[in-house]
Amino acid sequence: MNPGVINGTYSLPPGRALEICHQIEGAILRHRIRPGTKLSEDEVGDTFGVSRTVARTALQALAHGGLVTIERNRGAFVSRPTIREAHEVFEARTLIEPRIARMAAKAMTDEALGRLQRHIDAEHDAFAKGEMGLALSLSGAFHLAIAEIADQKVLTQILHSLVSRSSLIIALYWKRPDTACESHSHHALLDAFLRRDQSAAEEIMNSHIVDLHSGLDLIDRDENEPSLADVFATS
Amino acid sequence: MNPGVINGTYSLPPGRALEICHQIEGAILRHRIRPGTKLSEDEVGDTFGVSRTVARTALQALAHGGLVTIERNRGAFVSRPTIREAHEVFEARTLIEPRIARMAAKAMTDEALGRLQRHIDAEHDAFAKGEMGLALSLSGAFHLAIAEIADQKVLTQILHSLVSRSSLIIALYWKRPDTACESHSHHALLDAFLRRDQSAAEEIMNSHIVDLHSGLDLIDRDENEPSLADVFATS
DNA sequence: TGCGCAATTTTTGTATACGATTTTTCCGTT
DNA sequence: AACGGAAAAATCGTATACAAAAATTGCGCA
Secondary structure (H helix, E strand, O other): OOOOOOOOOOOOOOHHHHHHHHHHHHHHHOOOOOOOOEEOHHHHHHHHOOOHHHHHHHHHHHHHHOOEEEEOOOEEEEOOOOHHHHHHHHHHHHHHHHHHHHHHHHHOOHHHHHHHHHHHHHHHHHHHOOOHHHHHHHHHHHHHHHHHHHOOHHHHHHHHHHHHHHHHHHHHHEOOOOOOOOOOHHHHHHHHHHOOOHHHHHHHHHHHHHHHHHOEOOOOOOOOOOOHHHHHOOO | OOOOOOOOOOOOOOHHHHHHHHHHHHHHHOOOOOOOOEEOHHHHHHHHOOOHHHHHHHHHHHHHHOOEEEEOOOEEEEOOOOHHHHHHHHHHHHHHHHHHHHHHHHHOOHHHHHHHHHHHHHHHHHHHOOOHHHHHHHHHHHHHHHHHHHOOHHHHHHHHHHHHHHHHHHHHHEOOOOOOOOOOHHHHHHHHHHOOOHHHHHHHHHHHHHHHHHOEOOOOOOOOOOOHHHHHOOO
């Protein structure tokens, strides 16, 4: 149920740091913390009642996943993917995820189908309650769940990072601010899985990612956080 | 020229830690440190004349790249990829690298061609001198150089981790211990790039990775470091 | 009033200290 | 001699302290 365990079998930030990673990651994925937000070590440490040492470890782990950017002598910030990177992330997903969907269809079990169904239900629920952030993070978790069913640890870890960054990209560049990020694609995917139709799963996943990509507003424009002057400019 | 900068634009381990990462990574990639070797924080710190704090940061960064595995309360070790993971890594490379080769062929410049040529020369050189470890690490660097030419940062970072782990996999599972890991594939690739032949580049890269994969001895067998008993077993 | 420089404050980089866990060693018992 | 357990050593997890760098503030001057 966790919207995105950071772990990928290698690092496992020790003790408390892991839990802090999860907390911060969850908050970012649910859009409760905006891209660009500063995450100072003291602040994080105080918030979770640990020393800077632990906070630092957590932030560095998040940085390796791409959710957080650390600037030397300046500190950690929630990442703000550039338009360029947004394209690259979705191109990478277009390359990887259809293959994963195919493998998942091949390895599908009834039990796994049930899990996916519950994912979709939870997503629906959150959407109905207007909790868009939660719905979005569950939507990402759905993609990750498929990768886990495909049982490909290496690709799953890669996808984890791509999905996380996608959440930041959506926060920054999604076209229609709060309207429907709900698509019926997930249902269609589930249906393909139900039929164990590998080619259909692959194809549906492909167009789903392409759809997401084209739902972004990636024209060149400013690139930078609007300054206060911009915000209060009268026009 | 560095056989594998760990950096991927997000983390940049602060100050000294970055340099230590490079040093350790280089040593592992050149097979001067075997998979399974323990890297204690004190040892690393003493070796490079820094405190454990910095050594720890470096080890954690390496762990996130997959070169090092950290076990709670036990410490850091050079990773020992399982057979399972070995397959996954090469399957992932088979998925990603042909595409990267295509994009590189598309974006190829004369200057970039020169760089690739020099990579091959250096590789050749090292091989001629019998410095197998160095030759192997340069071979990995060649693949990364291609990704950089394709100018896809996201995929390059992913590939970086895959190539690093491939080096560990080769150290553990390569069939003919010191004979020819020299293939003419790199020359063939360079030739395709020279002609800007995207499809050829893609295809050659594909079979190159498949060749590497099948050059591994990935039958089930023990999985674990042979015990002393195994080593001295008389049969 | 607006600009620029300097002092202050905040925040990160690194070192060190101490407690907790694990591993090793050593010794007594069977 | 072999086994088991307790003491000792080594190693990691975390907190804290101090130095260095950056950001902020405030003052003086034009």
